[in-house]
Amino acid sequence: MDDQSDPGPLREGSKALFSFGVIADIQYADLEDGFNFFGTRKRYYRHSLLHLQGAIDDWTREGRVPGFVLQLGDLIDGYNAQHQTSEKSLELVMNTFKMLTVPVHHAWGNHELYNFSKDYLTSSKLNTKYLEDQIAHHPETVPSENYYAYHFVPFPEFRFILLDAYDVSVLGLDTCSPKYQQCMRILKEHNPNEELNSPQGLSEPQFVQFNGGFSQEQLSWLNEVLTFSDTNQEKVVIVSHVPIYPESSDSVCLAWNYRDALSVIWSHKCVVCFFAGHTHDGGYAQDPFGVHHVSLEGVIETAPDSQAFGTVHVYPDKMLLEGKGRVPNRIMSYK
Ligand SMILES: Nc1ncnc2c1ncn2[C@@H]1O[C@H](COP(=O)(O)OP(=O)(O)O)[C@@H](O)[C@H]1O
Numbered sequence: 034m035d036d037q038s039d040p041g042p043l044r045e046g047s048k049a050l051f052s053f054g055v056i057a058d059i060q061y062a063d064l065e066d067g068f069n070f071f072g073t074r075k076r077y078y079r080h081s082l083l084h085l086q087g088a089i090d091d092w093t094r095e096g097r098v099p100g101f102v103l104q105l106g107d108l109i110d111g112y113n114a115q116h117q118t119s120e121k122s123l124e125l126v127m128n129t130f131k132m133l134t135v136p137v138h139h140a141w142g143n144h145e146l147y148n149f150s151k152d153y154l155t156s157s158k159l160n161t162k163y164l165e166d167q168i169a170h171h172p173e174t175v176p177s178e179n180y181y182a183y184h185f186v187p188f189p190e191f192r193f194i195l196l197d198a199y200d201v202s203v204l205g206l207d208t209c210s211p212k213y214q215q216c217m218r219i220l221k222e223h224n225p226n227e228e229l230n231s232p233q234g235l236s237e238p239q240f241v242q243f244n245g246g247f248s249q250e251q252l253s254w255l256n257e258v259l260t261f262s263d264t265n266q267e268k269v270v271i272v273s274h275v276p277i278y279p280e281s282s283d284s285v286c287l288a289w290n291y292r293d294a295l296s297v298i299w300s301h302k303c304v305v306c307f308f309a310g311h312t313h314d315g316g317y318a319q320d321p322f323g324v325h326h327v328s329l330e331g332v333i334e335t336a337p338d339s340q341a342f343g344t345v346h347v348y349p350d351k352m353l354l355e356g357k358g359r360v361p362n363r364i365m366s367y368k
Pocket residue numbers: 069070107143144228230231232243311
């Protein structure tokens with residue numbers, strides 16, 4: 034992982050064009066603290082809501098209000114499903130977000146799909162597709178209803194694309210559905226383990242049940258949007274729960290077909306930054322094509338005396354990530 038040292042305090046004389054907030058893996062549950070699968074990282078299920086409140090307090094300070102917030106997925110923990118508290122916890126966390134007066138774009142992660150079916154999510158408050166922008170006379174840039182993805186333009190010449198990293202996944206589907214059967218076939222072709230969440234012995238360790246991938250249909254749509262952005266000299270930021278660049282993540286927490294997503298992105302010049310969550314330790318790398326891949330540190334594994342969120346200040350030539358707590362500051366110049 035190319036974890037560059039923190040550049041220290043960010044200093045920028047001129048005013049940013051716009052700013053946005055980023056936060057990942059809140060995974061709230063009304064439960065005592067626990068641990069990750071390997072017992073190596075503490076998970077603060079209850080405190081995660083206080084961390085969100087802390088971030089919102091920062092984003093509502095006078096003169097500091099960002100234009101919008103990206104919630105990178107895994108808003109409530111899968112344990113809620115076992116305790117029949119999914120709706121209650123979702124309501125509590127969404128009510129906390131109401132303290133923000135700016136739009137919040139919600140990505141969907143694996144924990145959304147442990148708690149809710151895709152059909153439920155589609156009609157829930159976690160579906161923020163109504164915030165999308167459409168490009169007149171370019172029907173090829175309209176996403177299909179088969180996946181949860183959209184794009185929006187918060188400032189002229191800056192396009193944000195939210196991707197569905199669980200478009201191809203066994204999570205959140207009726208086990209009798211043809212799509213489930215098809216996704217299970219793909220998973221099993223790459224993972225012969227009885228426990229499909231285990232990457233043990235895999236040459237492609239990202240093929241575990243808690244990950245997913247992008248359909249060809251979604252990647253073709255992405256290609257069309259990026260073609261439009263190239264032509265119109267836009268800068269593009271992509272958002273997904275699951276990272277796609279190995280140097281910015283551990284080897285397991287990657288989208289199943291991350292290489293396919295990278296090859297679409299690398300065939301265009303407009304993409305400047307890719308934001309993800311999922312890998313709670315966080316990560317960062319700039320790829321050979323100059324795209325900055327930021328995997329944000331997860332709130333759920335953040336001790337009560339720390340923080341985990343950021344505000345990104347966007348300039349004509351760079352983005353400055355102003356990190357709080359575990360999230361380091363980063364200067365990300367465009368290529
Ligand atoms: N190495 C592993 N072997 C087997 N099961 C695993 C492994 N890692 C994670 N899991 C299981 O996969 C699921 C998702 O893991 P978890 O760490 O909770 O995901 P997340 O990081 O998204 O919170 C859990 O049920 C967990 O027990």
